[in-house]
Amino acid sequence: MCGIVAYIGFQPAAPIIYKCLGKLEYRGYDSCGIAISNRDNITVEKDTKRVAALQFNTLPLDGKIGLGHTRWATCGEPSRANAHPHVDCLHKIAVVHNGNIENFEELRKALVGEGHIFTSETDTEVLPHLIEKYYEGELGQAVTRAIKDIRGSFAIAVICAGEEKVVLAKQKSPLVIGLIDKEYIAASDIAALLDYTDRVMYLEEGDVCNITTVGIELYRNGVLTELTEERIAWKPADTRLGGFSHYMMKEINEQPRVITETLAAFEGVSEKLIGLLDPPENRRTSLLMVGCGTSYHSALVGKYIFEELIGRPVNVELASELNYRANVIADKVALAISQSGETADTLQAVRRIKATGCKMVCITNVEGSQLSRLADLSIYTKAGPEISVASTKTFIAQVALLYAICISHANIDEILKKDLERGLGQIPILIRQFLNEQSNIETLGRYLATFNNVLFVARGINYPVALEGALKLKETSYIHGEGYAAGELKHGPFALLDSNTPAIAIVAHDRTYEAMLTNIREIKTRKAPVIAVVEEGDKEVADLVDIVIEVPHTDPFFSPMLNVVALQLLAYYTALERGCPIDFPRNLAKTVTVE
Numbered sequence: 001m002c003g004i005v006a007y008i009g010f011q012p013a014a015p016i017i018y019k020c021l022g023k024l025e026y027r028g029y030d031s032c033g034i035a036i037s038n039r040d041n042i043t044v045e046k047d048t049k050r051v052a053a054l055q056f057n058t059l060p061l062d063g064k065i066g067l068g069h070t071r072w073a074t075c076g077e078p079s080r081a082n083a084h085p086h087v088d089c090l091h092k093i094a095v096v097h098n099g100n101i102e103n104f105e106e107l108r109k110a111l112v113g114e115g116h117i118f119t120s121e122t123d124t125e126v127l128p129h130l131i132e133k134y135y136e137g138e139l140g141q142a143v144t145r146a147i148k149d150i151r152g153s154f155a156i157a158v159i160c161a162g163e164e165k166v167v168l169a170k171q172k173s174p175l176v177i178g179l180i181d182k183e184y185i186a187a188s189d190i191a192a193l194l195d196y197t198d199r200v201m202y203l204e205e206g207d208v209c210n211i212t213t214v215g216i217e218l219y220r221n222g223v224l225t226e227l228t229e230e231r232i233a234w235k236p237a238d239t240r241l242g243g244f245s246h247y248m249m250k251e252i253n254e255q256p257r258v259i260t261e262t263l264a265a266f267e268g269v270s271e272k273l274i275g276l277l278d279p280p281e282n283r284r285t286s287l288l289m290v291g292c293g294t295s296y297h298s299a300l301v302g303k304y305i306f307e308e309l310i311g312r313p314v315n316v317e318l319a320s321e322l323n324y325r326a327n328v329i330a331d332k333v334a335l336a337i338s339q340s341g342e343t344a345d346t347l348q349a350v351r352r353i354k355a356t357g358c359k360m361v362c363i364t365n366v367e368g369s370q371l372s373r374l375a376d377l378s379i380y381t382k383a384g385p386e387i388s389v390a391s392t393k394t395f396i397a398q399v400a401l402l403y404a405i406c407i408s409h410a411n412i413d414e415i416l417k418k419d420l421e422r423g424l425g426q427i428p429i430l431i432r433q434f435l436n437e438q439s440n441i442e443t444l445g446r447y448l449a450t451f452n453n454v455l456f457v458a459r460g461i462n463y464p465v466a467l468e469g470a471l472k473l474k475e476t477s478y479i480h481g482e483g484y485a486a487g488e489l490k491h492g493p494f495a496l497l498d499s500n501t502p503a504i505a506i507v508a509h510d511r512t513y514e515a516m517l518t519n520i521r522e523i524k525t526r527k528a529p530v531i532a533v534v535e536e537g538d539k540e541v542a543d544l545v546d547i548v549i550e551v552p553h554t555d556p557f558f559s560p561m562l563n564v565v566a567l568q569l570l571a572y573y574t575a576l577e578r579g580c581p582i583d584f585p586r587n588l589a590k591t592v593t594v595e
């Protein structure tokens, strides 16, 4: 999704802005641009190029104040004209924007009627014209007035020729300011800032802020307010490839460490959380979990875990669906899961759930994210920045946390509790062993790359893993993958099966085992090739299917954490064989900040 950057300080702005934009590329974009202010002039360069190409193909820009933008088209196709920054008629005001202006058509019509000339199809372009309309010699006041006319979501950065300041405003879309000595970089997320600073300030809904080299003047609800400084724990090296050819592979390999660090950090919040989840009046109430995409899949794993171990009912909802229900049905506590903590659908669902009086716990990877600010309690996955659009290490960290929460929450005998804790603690070692020893997935990826459709089937606790495996395959390799509950095949998808549609069966040694064998036989009868992800040494499945991927033995309760790694690798190697841009799939964005 769109990423914005703004710089003000005493160094040439352009190289810093380009570098920060480069760090936002992972969010997904189709065009980019920069505006540099130098005394009475603003120079804008933009195109449908990559950030590095734009920088390489433009003359050096002189000036110590500027804006940058990576655009993920939502309103108007990707083109030079639609790329940001957008400017007013006199080319004195430049704006970058992340978000969605719902009433832009009526605003545009009125502005055109007043003589403003538009040059793009975007919603954003109404902003520089509105600011121009209200400008009376001070940019901050004009921005404050202009945003009163806007309905929708926005994080904006604005500059004006002749004024040595950057003005920021935020409503629903993310915006953070990085502090360096007498220099400031504002950006959509902290990944952009890591090379420059670990000191940040987060803006809240409705904030408007004027930044000069003298300092930050923040207006919250119109009142001048002090911002609090916070520290980022991530390091610049966390965003580098570190010898891997793709972030996805790097992040898959980080999983053992990520689980260990996530579980260690959880110990610090466990008591607080249990206090919230488990007061006597809550024990029989249901727990609502929400998320999108991969985070939704981890919530589904959570449902199986909670219901299996403690019998507490869990309702899992797609945030985007919950947002359009007439009524939100939530009990006392709900849990929102989001890697970025900025997914617009999830944030909106959280607002709706909170409005019912329900307490909100969140699992997120980004401290300071909007989700963590909305939640009553935040639990962090310690995955470090996840750059690849396809989530891997954050999924496993979310799932590890759900296990840890469930085990510490469970009213079970101490010996069983210790056993489960030990079992969970072993998972990083088993994943490391699997990553080191697995030998046939690369070959299998080459084989899978020749098909157009692949079915992923499982039952029980591994059903969400089938959904996640299918999602990983489709987004990285552009092969249609469909995850299905194995027992549902006979209710429709059997019609798809033939020798051109392989099925990937995820088989765990739990109460679903025999039923899975039956389903595999049914699939084989329809001549579909079957690849099974099984526990090592499972002869019975090996004899039945065409190929097996063996994962190390574990308690089947924890099997999703091993099985999903096999499917992540399979998606990776399939995409590699097909020559796909693994880390940055077409049309996708890492952080989805529009609904």
Ligand code: M6R
Pocket: 292, 293, 294, 295, 296, 337, 338, 339, 340, 341, 342, 343, 346, 389, 390, 391, 392, 471, 475, 590, 591, 592
């Ligand atoms: O940041 P979030 O976890 O809220 O993102 C939600 C989805 O957009 C995300 O999980 C997406 O499905 C994955 N990146 C796909 O691999």
